[in-house]
Amino acid sequence: MTDATNARIGVMFDRDWAPESLPGFAREAEALGVDDLWVVEDLGWNGGVSAAAVALGATERLRVGIGIAPAPLRSPALLAMELATLARVFPGRLVAGIGHGVREWMESVGVAPRSPLTLLEETITSVRALLRGERVELDGREVRLDGVRLVHPPVQVPPVVAGVVRPRSLELSGRVADGTLIAEGHGPQDLANTRALTAKGGAGSDHTLTVLAFACVGDDPDDVARTLHPHTEGHGGWLGRPQEDVFTVSGTAAEAVGHIGELAAAGADTVVLRIVGEEPLRQLADVLDALGRRSGR
Incomplete structure (x- = not known):
């Protein structure tokens, strides 16, 4: 892709927003014409599967992404069951993101794995197989499944993407997942x-x-x-890069579309906006207008 108009455009329902506002936000975003809505699962905030169910139930066509379910918090069998239920009820409208989870958070609830890479690989491999309706036998280093099979696997299997950052995890994603979900702050060079x-x-x-x-x-x-300052400052620290090197989609609507185009040219299939500041839906509408993709309301 080389053109912003060809990329899917998504919007994040930020973890700090009150959960009861999700149905209305999802409906408004859908009415504006956005392609995706992504929900967040971070420890102590919202549950990703339940938030996805709320967003799917409140809308008619939006694709909803879970970004991301931490593998240590989830039994692969239970996660596959939950995803299959959503995919059966809302076929073709779900993307399931799975990642390592923040190590400190996983330690705080006693589920930090011996090998995060192994756990993620075994989880993604198992979940994808279960969603395909396969009987899974796995006596792995981190995951054990003794002949588990879903009674109601989805007719349309949702893509499972890995939400990862580090080089070895990115290689793992290429090996076992349907796609990769990249965190905020990464620019075109990072995408290459x-x-x-x-x-x-x-x-x-x-x-x-x-x-x-x-x-x-x-x-x-x-x-x-x-x-933007407090967001890019904190995220720069997490990424280990100067604040000014944290890539954003910002400025005027035309400038924002230009930044989306840069990401698309570097290989992004979908760009999900985590909108900060006042009136996030107005900001979203301005971007969609500049793209020539806003729906009539």
Whole structure:
């Protein structure tokens, strides 16, 4: 992809927003014409599967992504059951993201694995097989499944994507997942590296790349910078890079579309906006207008 107009555009329902506002937000986002809505599962905030169910039930066509279910918190069998239920009721509208989870958070609830890479591989492999209706026998290092099979596997199997950052995890994603979900702050150069690492792991041309991006859209550059600052500062620390190197989709609507185009040119199939600041739906509408993709309301 080389054109922002060809990329799928998604919006994140931020973890800090009250869960009871999710149905209305999802309906409004769908009415604006966005392609995806992504929900978050971070320890102490919202449950990803339940949030996805709320968003799917409130809308008619939106694709809903779970970004991401931490593998240590989830039995692969239970996770596959939950995903299968959603995929049966809402066929073709679910993307399941699975990741390592934040190590400190996993330790705080006593589920930190011996080998995060092994756990993620065994979880994704098992979940995908169960969703395909297979009987799974696995006596792995982290996961044990003794002849488990879903009674109601989905007719349309949802894609399972790995939400990962580090090089070995990206290679793993290319080997075992349907796609890769990249965290906020990663720019075009990072995406080129991501594509190379997933390809090294064995990803084919059908391996999708979904990119989360902080977004702030407005005509006052100083106001946009002030609004973004606390988010990019903290995220820069997490990524281990200077704050000014944290990539965002920001500026005027036209500038934001240009940044989306940069990500699409670097290989992003879907760009998910994590909108910060006031009136997130207005900001989303401005981007969709600039893309020429806003629906009539």
